[in-house]
Amino acid sequence: MEITQDAYGRQLLAQYNNQTATAEIIERDDGYIDTGSDPGAYFREYKQWSPLERRIIKFANGRTLDIGCGAGRHSLYLQEKGFEVTGIDNSPGAIKVCKSRGLKKALVRPIAEVDKFKPASFDTILMLGNNFGLFGSAKGGKQILKKLTRITSPEARILVGTRNPYRTSDPDHLQYHQSNIRRGRMPGQFRVRVRFGKIIGTWFDYLFVSPEEMEDVLRDSDWQVERFIGAEKTNYFAVLWKNFSAANAERERKLARRFTE
Amino acid sequence: MEITQDAYGRQLLAQYNNQTATAEIIERDDGYIDTGSDPGAYFREYKQWSPLERRIIKFANGRTLDIGCGAGRHSLYLQEKGFEVTGIDNSPGAIKVCKSRGLKKALVRPIAEVDKFKPASFDTILMLGNNFGLFGSAKGGKQILKKLTRITSPEARILVGTRNPYRTSDPDHLQYHQSNIRRGRMPGQFRVRVRFGKIIGTWFDYLFVSPEEMEDVLRDSDWQVERFIGAEKTNYFAVLWKNFSAANAERERKLARRFTE
Numbered sequence: 073m074e075i076t077q078d079a080y081g082r083q084l085l086a087q088y089n090n091q092t093a094t095a096e097i098i099e100r101d102d103g104y105i106d107t108g109s110d111p112g113a114y115f116r117e118y119k120q121w122s123p124l125e126r127r128i129i130k131f132a133n134g135r136t137l138d139i140g141c142g143a144g145r146h147s148l149y150l151q152e153k154g155f156e157v158t159g160i161d162n163s164p165g166a167i168k169v170c171k172s173r174g175l176k177k178a179l180v181r182p183i184a185e186v187d188k189f190k191p192a193s194f195d196t197i198l199m200l201g202n203n204f205g206l207f208g209s210a211k212g213g214k215q216i217l218k219k220l221t222r223i224t225s226p227e228a229r230i231l232v233g234t235r236n237p238y239r240t241s242d243p244d245h246l247q248y249h250q251s252n253i254r255r256g257r258m259p260g261q262f263r264v265r266v267r268f269g270k271i272i273g274t275w276f277d278y279l280f281v282s283p284e285e286m287e288d289v290l291r292d293s294d295w296q297v298e299r300f301i302g303a304e305k306t307n308y309f310a311v312l313w314k315n316f317s318a319a320n321a322e323r324e325r326k327l328a329r330r331f332t333e
Numbered sequence: 334m335e336i337t338q339d340a341y342g343r344q345l346l347a348q349y350n351n352q353t354a355t356a357e358i359i360e361r362d363d364g365y366i367d368t369g370s371d372p373g374a375y376f377r378e379y380k381q382w383s384p385l386e387r388r389i390i391k392f393a394n395g396r397t398l399d400i401g402c403g404a405g406r407h408s409l410y411l412q413e414k415g416f417e418v419t420g421i422d423n424s425p426g427a428i429k430v431c432k433s434r435g436l437k438k439a440l441v442r443p444i445a446e447v448d449k450f451k452p453a454s455f456d457t458i459l460m461l462g463n464n465f466g467l468f469g470s471a472k473g474g475k476q477i478l479k480k481l482t483r484i485t486s487p488e489a490r491i492l493v494g495t496r497n498p499y500r501t502s503d504p505d506h507l508q509y510h511q512s513n514i515r516r517g518r519m520p521g522q523f524r525v526r527v528r529f530g531k532i533i534g535t536w537f538d539y540l541f542v543s544p545e546e547m548e549d550v551l552r553d554s555d556w557q558v559e560r561f562i563g564a565e566k567t568n569y570f571a572v573l574w575k576n577f578s579a580a581n582a583e584r585e586r587k588l589a590r591r592f593t594e
Contacts, residue, residue, distance in 0.1 A: 095356050095368050105528045107356050107368060244531050267366045270505050 079266040079273030081165020084114060084143050086268070088169045101263040101275060102251065104244050108266075114143040114201075121145075124302040125200060128231050128309040134195025137223070139183050140203040144170035147198075151175060158194075160186070183207075187219040194223055197230040200309070204234035208277040209261055210289045217293040221314070230295060230312040235260075237280040239306040258285065286310060340527040340534030342426020345375060345404050347529070349430045362524040362536060363512065365505050369527075375404040375462075382406075385563040386461060389492050389570040395456025398484070400444050401464040405431035408459075412436060419455075421447070444468075448480040455484055458491040461570070465495035469538040470522055471550045478554040482575070491556060491573040496521075498541040500567040519546065547571060 076082070083096060096108035118126065129146065132155065138147040141159030143166060150157045151174075159170050162182035170178040181188065183206045197220055199206065207213030220230060237249065237260030249259035260280035266273035281289065283303045290296055296315040302308040337343070344357060357369035379387065390407065393416065399408040402420030404427065411418045412435075420431050423443035431439040442449065444467045458481055460467065468474030481491060498510065498521030510520035521541035527534035542550065544564045551557055555575055562570040 097358060097366055097368070102531065103533070104531045105358055106530065107358070242530075269367065269503075270363060270365045272364070 074270060075272050075274065077274050078163050078165050079268045079271045081161075081163035081168070082271055083165075083266065083268040084163070084169045085165045087112070087115065088143065088172065097267040098264050099267055100248065102244075102248055104248070105267075114145060116145055118149050122307070124305070124307070124309055125233070128200065128233070128301050128311065131229055131231055131311050132196045132198065133229065134225070135193065136196040136198060137186075137189070137194040138198040139186065140199065140201070140206050141170060141175075141178065142166050142201065144173055144175045144178065146200055147175050147178070148173060183216055186216065187222055189223040191222050192225045195225050195228050197224065197228065200231060200233040202233050202235055202278075202280075202307070204232040204286070204310075205262075205278040205280060207279050207289065209279060210258060212277075213279070213289040214293055217290070217295050221294040224314070226314060228314055229298070231309065232286075232312060233307065233309045234286065235280045235307050236282050236305075237262075238282055260285070283308070283310070335531060336533050336535065338535050339424050339426050340529045340532045342422075342424035342429070343532055344426075344527065344529040345424070345430045346426045348373070348376065349404065349433065358528040359525050360528055361509065363505075363509055365509070366528075375406060377406055379410050383568070385566070385568070385570055386494070389461065389494070389562050389572065392490055392492055392572050393457045393459065394490065395486070396454065397457040397459060398447075398450070398455040399459040400447065401460065401462070401467050402431060402436075402439065403427050403462065405434055405436045405439065407461055408436050408439070409434060444477055447477065448483055450484040452483050453486045456486050456489050458485065458489065461492060461494040463494050463496055463539075463541075463568070465493040465547070465571075466523075466539040466541060468540050468550065470540060471519060473538075474540070474550040475554055478551070478556055482555040485575070487575060489575055490559070492570065493547075493573060494568065494570045495547065496541045496568050497543050497566075498523075499543055521546070544569070544571070 095111050097105065098108040099105045129149065132150055136150055136155050136157045138157060138159040141147050141161050144159055147157045147159040147170065157175070158177040158179070159175050160179055160181040161167055162180065164180050167178045167180045207216055237245070240246065252259050252261055258279065258281070262278045262280060263275055264278050265275045283300055287297055290312065294314055295312045298311040298313040300308060300310050356372050358366065359369040360366045390410065393411055397411055397416050397418045399418060399420040402408050402422050405420055408418045408420040408431065418436070419438040419440070420436050421440055421442040422428050423441065425441050428439045428441045468477055498506070501507065513520050513522055519540065519542070523539045523541060524536055525539050526536045544561055548558055551573065556573045557576040559572045559574040562572070
């Protein structure tokens with residue numbers, strides 16, 4: 073057996089090279105194991121996306137950063153449309169697949185290092201395919217949202233996808249929520265790892281939130297929900313926009329004072 | 334987590350009750366993990382079977398015993414056709430599903446206890462869906478074949494399905510074959526367990542053989558290959574029939590002598 077951070081990338085590479093067409097296997101830290109995305113889901117063309125996903129992508133505008141781009145399905149679609157797109161993923165295997173598929177700007181970079189981009193580099197941030205989960209926790213989310221403020225233009229938007237963890241009646245999941253609460257975690261904070269053949273991924277936190285919890289994560293950040301798309305569904309999306317009403321207005325005033333005093 | 338012999342049955346029950354439609358997850362003792370049968374495979378109707386499977390089922394004749402009947406797809410098909418069919422499985426969950434689906438004769442019984450049936454009870458034994466693998470080993474196979482001799486009529490047939498383990502180029506599988514050889518096992522003797530949610534099945538040996546190895550397992554038994562069906566494929570079938578030429582003829586002579594002397 074081999075422990076590696078890139079079990080996920082190894083799987084995408086294998087799928088891309090057509091050596092396998094197996095489903096993704098995800099193991100949770102309570103021993104619960106299940107298949108994740110359907111075989112081939114990461115390679116789906118626009119026409120095969122869910123109706124909600126086809127709706128939210130329309131909000132993409134200008135220079136776009138796709139965080140956790142996977143096999144590049146969203147990035148490649150926008151690049152094809154003429155957008156200037158950069159895809160990042162912490163998986164070297166995923167980035168290799170993106171490049172092989174023709175994505176011009178693709179680099180290995182974890183979400184935590186998103187502030188390596190220059191200020192105001194992007195007008196749209198994509199975090200589709202449950203990638204709101206990459207925040208890992210409410211605290212992690214707040215830190216990353218600050219970094220996203222810096223690297224985006226004033227009118228920027230973040231397009232996020234997540235799963236509502238409460239839309240289940242599975243006793244194993246309900247029990248896991250409770251155990252998370254006891255550990256001081258959010259109920260939908262799933263510690264998981266990818267299994268692929270003999271390769272075992274490292275554990276990481278993947279955060280699933282209800283619409284209300286998403287707003288909690290955003291509270292006191294520079295971002296707020298502009299609109300939910302499919303908020304009543306298990307898998308839903310949200311358009312986030314920079315909030316100039318409160319925090320930013322205050323900051324602008326401070327800046328203005330500094331220059332005038 | 335829960336360790337149980339019946340992870341497999343729990344999965345069939347969940348599929349039957351429509352609580353899940355996930356693929357089966359199989360873990361091998363070298364840590365290799367993969368999905369097994371497609372979601373729903375155990376419930377497929379005759380029309381959805383592989384062409385080879387539709388061919389071999391035509392050899393079923395008379396009173397039929399389906400060993401490892403799973404969700405009962407073969408048994409139910411034959412019962413529908415008017416056959417007298419008995420399904421056995423060591424999984425209580427599987428038998429529960431079979432009964433719910435309308436199989437009249439279905440009982441929890443492991444293959445090792447197949448000799449609990451009265452002599453000459455069956456004219457056909459079904460071991461489709463890779464159930465040649467239930468022999469577990471060459472030695473185990475020889476013991477069970479003796480029991481099958483006893484419970485079948487003189488003209489009986491066994492219809493078996495298996496997978497040729499050598500039809501792979503996956504280095505993990507090739508390495509596993511080698512490690513089996515070093516452990517004094519047949520290369521295709523896979524020690525596996527089923528994972529389902531938080532349920533972990535007990536380890537068991539599942540035997541995959543090439544056509545040549547199948548004949549080795551049958552050597553000196555009362556059974557021989559009448560014909561292979563798709564021997565050149567990864568998943569193939571064979572019709573076994575009682576061999577009266579050598580061993581049995583000798584036995585008959587001995588018996589005859591005993592009565593005439």
